[in-house]
Amino acid sequence: MDQSTPGDQQSAGPGLALPSNLLKIVGVFASLALTFIGLTAITFIIGRVMPADPVLAIVGDRASQEVYDQVFLQLGLDKPIYIQYFKYLGQLAEGDLGTSIMTAQPVADDILRFFPATLELATVATLLGIFVGIPMGVVAAVHKGRWPDHIVRVIGLIGYSAPIFWLGMVALLVFYARLDWVAGPGRLDVYYDGIVEPKTGVLMIDAAMSGEWEIFRNAFSHLVLPASILGTFALAYIARMTRSFMLDQLSQEYILTARVKGMPERNVIWGHAFRNVLVQLITIIGLTYASLLEGSVLTETVFSWPGIGQYITNSLFNNDMNAVLGGTIVVGICFVGINLLSDLLYRLVDPRVR
Amino acid sequence: MSKIKNILLSFTALVMLSFGSAQAGTPGNTFVMAKDIADIITMDPAEVFELTTGEIIANIYDRVMMFEPEDLQTLVGGVVESWEVSSGGKTITFRMRPGLKFHSGNPVRAQDVVWSLQRVVKLNKTPAFIITQFGWTADNVDSLVQALDDNRFQITITEDFSPGLVLNALSAGVASVVDKNLVMSNEKDGDLGYEWLKSRSAGSGAFSLKTWKANEIVTLEANPDYRHGAPGMKRVILRHVSEPSSQRLLLVKGDVDMARNLTPDQIKGASGKSSIAIDNNPKGTIVYMAANAGHPILGKTEVVQALRNLVDYESMANSFLAGQFVVHQAFWPGGLWGALEDTPYKQDVEKAKSLLAAAGHADGFELTIHTLTNSPFPEIAQAVQADLAKGGIKANIVTLEGKTLWPKYRAREHDIILARWSPDYVDPHSNADAFAHNPDNRLEAKLTGVLAWRNAWADDASNMLAVKARNELDLDKRKQQYLELQTMLQKTGPFVIMFQQNEQVARHKGVVGFVSGSNFDLVFYRNVIKQ
């Protein structure tokens, strides 16, 4: 989990008299494009260097050399790597992400199918992190050094230090197998498959839109556990940062002044200190969300959740390069986008940088 | 503080809302299996060679010849009701069963069968070798495979194959009868419907394909007009669950009717429940080690013989493999016609050491074992590693995903590979061709589909016997020849054959009629009913 270091926002000094905002925006897009190219280039190279053979993924290990060669040429693998790369970029520019070997479908379709599942998971997990983590952090800061603080820190630290896949497995065993509180692996019970029209791809929204409340409840029941597991991570991180920011605020003079003036403690904490912390928290939340997007890989494996994480993982093992590239680009763009937004927001609001 | 309480309370309330919404039990007319279906990449019978898809298309398509669940040992006609072999043994004339219909409603005619077979040869995908080995090519197949009229067709082979072999081969997935009119009306750029059929079905079998969502689910719908009668279940669902422990949880909770990939320990755990039954189905998959004959040390016969004497087969079969693998040491799986059931080897460290000494390696040597990452291969590899150490051989283990392992194997870049093999069709030649028949051992020959070639091993006696048995017309003689061939490979060659698979399937007691025969695609859903 990437902790934003305030110090690194400084750049090489002032000096440009041009409309700095415009330049900033152009700069942002330029760096985005460059990062994007770097991302795809690296992934592409990795794919070609991989010992997993994409041809064998299609023809199987028993294929004769003849069949193998046929598919080899079909995939264009005989051309030098930079030609393959430019061909790929060209297709990308047209919006064609290629076809997946594993699913025999266009990668774009696959991503539309899998990405919402991950988004669903990451969103609910982040919401959990926000609505439980923030209050926890505030409480810890306010009661610093006393038992609420210790409890919060311990919970946070455990959530932060546990291997997530292990936590998921144990949770499945306890809450699904033994206690029967939630539904098991997968997004939906088999019985309900195919009933709801996938309009947004997010099962709960689609179910709600169609008025299928049984399915809504079932989808939620399947979502609760994996989202909670991912959420523990988010919760731990957000609580930790909230505590840190609040402590920072609470030690400042204006707080002392407010207290001396006799302002009720509740107002001091929530009305003043927390308000100032809010914007910083927004960037933290952004960072958390981005991390969860990529961190969901392991959770999706344990819970058989058909999301983008397991899509990329399986594609990697099959050397299904179109799928890996497509998935990585989408996740990478979201990742970069969210980080960028958080960065911008932070710069905008942090009084020190002004 | 109260804020926190509020939030926690609302979350708990939300969670409790979802209690009891999990559907307990599967619908009465749907048969749900939990299985790892990640290996499916296409639904086109001309291209299918993976295990899961093999069994799925066996339930969607009828084939020229078939084994039926009522009697898995006897080869009978599928869409054909009778056949006649010419005196030379090179031409077979078939007569179709009357009144058969595809799922689309189109009649099943001889022209469909002929077109299906020609299509396989012309598309020339991986499994095409099963019928192109008869001498069929894209150029000659139109004349060698012909429809005589709507009800009869004729095939002619150019090689000297035994007709028994040809008929057996025609029970493989490539002999699936595909609906010509339906597929050709969806053809694109002369691809014979290849793009279209990748994710759809056009068959005449017990079920049709309703949906396939890769790595998620496959749904089949019953064909009420099937020639053997309507299937017991209206729908069959294969639900992708990659974790065996998740499969078990789903089964015990009643969210699936059957779990297909449970490990021996989980079978033990699941069988404790009174509502669960375990079926044992011997399968044709064998687990073997192959030593690269191109390796300076492993190329020596005594060394491989030493390996055969170092492995403690029984110990593995009785512990972590218990129930799902039995000791088998010949290349054609037990229980099938022509199988050699002798298991002459067990662990004999002294003998192994003397063999190694005779080969000049009394001090042992080092090697690498490459194998697959999924159970039980890492466990077997570790047990073998310990066994080899007793003879002074230091083995390093590298586990790889299949797609990463096969390129190495096919390029002869290994020392020892620990893998599995299942027959492509139910005839001993299927495995003999892989293990014993290497007509051209040069690297340039690239006979990458032949296991013997991958291990750089070719033996004249073995080659000759393999070809002889392939062509033998007399069934008893043919059987003898295969027994002889298997015995030969037990003493020479690079293979240490260790186990044969016994599939263990866990199901709810009331779900009966599931038939799983000895080959990977001899799995039938149509007789399943729920009591």
Place this chain on the structure above:
Amino acid sequence: MLAEITLRNWLLAEIPQSKSQARCQRVYISWLAFRRNPVAVIGLLIIASLVAVAALAPWITASDGLELHLSERLQAPGSEHWFGTDELGRDIFDRIIWGSRITLYIVALVSIIVVPIGLLVGTVAGYIGGWVDTVLMRLTDIFLAFPRLILAMALVAALGPGLENAVLAIALTTWSPFARIARAEALTIRNSEFILAAQVQGVSTAGILLRHVTPLCLSSVIVRLTLDMAGIILTAAGLGFLGLGAQPPTPEWGAMISLGRQYLIDQWWVPTVPGIAILVVSLGFNLLGDGLRDVFDPKSGG
């Protein structure tokens, strides 16, 4: 007179008599501050235990954790096997202990790669500035932009599974933040007087970077490293879980969870014990990192 000067007095003297005494004093005072934070001390104890256990492994364990005993598979924790046995009959306690060496190996190796690279890239970028800065920061950003686990997976898949490759992959995905930190520090001090003085004296750029800039960046980098260490261990475990890390029969904790996960229901100890081990060690590093940060940068966290 000399006999009265105790070590403590020497360490706490108002005016140090030599550079090395000043250094020792700094360390001692930091230690005193650190010691006041009980949670951080716990972290230190955990890590110290890890090191001790790893070092004493041959004496604490009964076997090398690699011997198979197929007849003793999957036995529950008891007096003979404190943590039970795994799927091949090996003692889990022994495997955990030997696995601690692997954990330390990962920690050490990643640190050795990441810190120098991060420092190099960051200090050069921050100190020299200009287009060098831009290029280096673009490079850093690309690696930062890559979803970490996915990049690590891709790298290991490309390089082939194995512990060293996993370490390399993890290192390649975690060096970026350190470069940023070093750069920030370098930017702060590059215009300060003693740097200018050194330049005037004719010290080369390399000399300045090495002897003046780098030491000042070290503390931030080390704090960040310790805090990130938990993440590194978890990533390594994750890779092991996916089969991309240490190969069997190596007792790497993540791989142990992976190969043992099918036994979770009936023989829960097989995947659970290594999970707890990872949890404890991650916790230790997090606590230690927190404590170090409190000492070196008390503003950001209290």
